[in-house]
């Protein structure tokens with residue numbers, strides 16, 4: 085089979101590597117892919133958001149199965165476009181991807197179907213939003229732009245002044261572009277965060293092993309929010325008791341709600357949860373695998389990923405096994421100094437060969453490119469160094485040992501991944 089994996093991050097590297105384990109897979113196209121994927125995939129110079137060109141590429145190259153990984157092409161309807169062109173695709177259609185594409189949609193869905201989440205109101209008028217903030221007078225307040233906003237559209241305001249400023253910057257100054265035309269203002273929740281990815285075909289849903297993302301740029305959860313600086317799996321806060329509640333109160337009701345809305349979700353549904361003192365609540369839904377959650381979840385998957393993808397797409401999810409090892413995994417992201425703000429790229433990465441040999445370690449590439457046989461940095465998050473071990477400590481130890489052997493100019497990584505406070 086010829087497979088197309090759309091996207092270019094560490095998540096896509098992890099998915100492609102896992103798919104390659106299936107002996108039926110002859111060739112994997114990565115569009116646009118990265119330096120690490122070049123070793124075992126055919127890179128295609130097509131932008132992940134260019135739906136028409138991606139479908140044309142898939143047709144020209146007789147792709148048998150397309151995996152649409154990132155949020156933006158899914159929200160644009162790339163999975164539907166592949167299917168319409170006769171190419172089976174993994175990933176929700178546009179109607180279901182709105183669960184991530186619009187926070188107003190997802191909040192209203194949760195309210196309508198009684199799924200636990202932070203209390204909120206939505207606004208399309210700045211004056212009304214400001215009046216609401218003043219009437220509530222409770223801080224911190226959480227202000228979210230409606231649309232995708234590159235995962236950065238959330239401001240946690242500690243005072244009225246900050247909150248009013250945040251609403252103004254989203255709604256009038258449009259710092260997050262058009263996604264600021266609508267905002268959600270919600271209650272601030274406290275508790276440990278857990279990411280749970282799941283496979284669902286709309287009939288059944290199976291959660292994957294839980295994980296924990298470290299979103300802030302600096303140690304001790306300081307600095308700006310990033311796409312994710314490191315992950316561990318399983319998440320120590322996700323006890324069997326919490327898992328059972330999540331299944332009953334959140335996961336299955338969400339699947340049923342999407343069906344009831346005529347928006348059946350088929351693909352990987354990601355639950356961003358907070359374990360509050362009143363129980364687990366939804367912080368956000370994503371319509372796709374998380375990055376870097378995937379880099380710790382898939383190394384623990386014992387089952388055939390391609391078989392799962394095909395079954396989810398065909399509506400036969402319950403017929404294929406989805407089993408995880410009971411080991412632990414840790415991923416430390418090595419980023420370009422300055423990320424998530426300004427940073428320089430084009431630096432040579434050294435130490436990669438040696439690390440490719442280390443037992444239980446996989447280096448997933450994200451912002452890298454291969455030029456004249458050398459790996460160069462080419463993005464904010466450069467590498468995700470993952471290790472699997474019998475215990476979390478073991479996995480962390482191996483991962484950090486590998487990180488210390490890899491280097492490039494201005495490298496930045498967190499030293500406290502997996503430290504639970």
Ligand code: AMP
Nearest residue numbers: 202226235238270271272273356367368
């Ligand atoms: P989101 O993009 O919705 O995942 O939000 C980004 C981050 O902001 C989350 O991972 C949380 O750490 C934080 N956050 C979002 N909503 C809330 C909330 N209602 N209360 C507290 N923190 C939140």
Ligand code: GLY
Nearest residue numbers: 311312374375376
């Ligand atoms: N790591 C968070 C996300 O993928 O949205």
